Amino acid sequence: MTHPDPPANPDLAAAFAHVGEPTDEYRPATGNVVAWLIVWGGLGLASLAGLGVVVAVLVERAFGLAILGGPPTKRSSVELVLVAAGAACSLGLAVLLLRSAWRDFAGRVFACPGGFVHLRRRRVEVFRWEDVQKVVQDYVDANRYPPKDGGPPLAKGTTILVTRADGHTFGFGEDVIKGHRKFARWLFAETQDRGIPWDFFVPT
Numbered sequence: 001m002t003h004p005d006p007p008a009n010p011d012l013a014a015a016f017a018h019v020g021e022p023t024d025e026y027r028p029a030t031g032n033v034v035a036w037l038i039v040w041g042g043l044g045l046a047s048l049a050g051l052g053v054v055v056a057v058l059v060e061r062a063f064g065l066a067i068l069g070g071p072p073t074k075r076s077s078v079e080l081v082l083v084a085a086g087a088a089c090s091l092g093l094a095v096l097l098l099r100s101a102w103r104d105f106a107g108r109v110f111a112c113p114g115g116f117v118h119l120r121r122r123r124v125e126v127f128r129w130e131d132v133q134k135v136v137q138d139y140v141d142a143n144r145y146p147p148k149d150g151g152p153p154l155a156k157g158t159t160i161l162v163t164r165a166d167g168h169t170f171g172f173g174e175d176v177i178k179g180h181r182k183f184a185r186w187l188f189a190e191t192q193d194r195g196i197p198w199d200f201f202v203p204t
Contacts, residue, residue: 011124012117019114019128024186026109026177047090109177111186118170125170129190133165134197137184151185152198160184 016022110117115128137160140153147153158181159173174180191198 009119009122009124011122012119015117015124015126016110016112018126019112019117022110022112022117024111024183026111026179026183028107029175029178029180047088050086050090109172109183111183116187125168127162127164127170129194129196131164131166132191132196133163134199135187135191136161136163136199136201139200139202149185151181151188152200154181154184156181158184160187162187 107121108117108119110119115126115132118125118127137152138155138158140155140158142153145153145155156174159171160180161169161171163169172180172183177183188198
């Protein structure tokens with residue numbers, strides 16, 4: 001499967017002007033995006049099937065055929081309108097969500113000297129170190145998952161939330177970016193060097 005390149009975006013250049021040119025780039029977790037493509041694709045096919053039934057019923061009525069495997073149907077016009085409207089709405093929704101999921105392939109997270117940049121479709125979010133208020137990650141048993149390369153203890157499914165001073169957040173885990181543990185270790189080192197709090201969420 002060919003993934004689209006990030007769209008040309010003048011806001012990226014402006015973002016890098018604030019945090020420096022990227023030293024590393026992280027692509028989206030393709031497994032999660034593919035799963036949604038399958039779900040919305042299935043919804044689209046089911047919607048097309050519903051529209052096909054409506055067309056078949058209309059043809060049966062007009063020509064007295066038995067397209068659906070039985071005598072010409074006597075379904076009411078109200079039923080046909082409801083089925084057609086529901087199928088058309090579902091198809092439209094499926095097309096929009098398919099497009100949205102496909103465009104997620106173009107997302108990127110750029111690690112930079114002065115922070116990081118999240119590109120999601122055409123929206124650019126900048127997290128400068130001076131704007132980052134804190135980082136919170138899931139609690140992980142350090143004995144079971146010992147820290148690696150000076151980073152925090154990380155399990156495969158660990159999720160991490162970065163919060164800016166203005167309340168804006170960026171959350172990530174294995175279903176968001178590929179190589180999320182590598183990015184987490186880099187983030188941990190950078191925040192520790194700057195005294196940015198890194199907390200662990202402990203369920204009560």
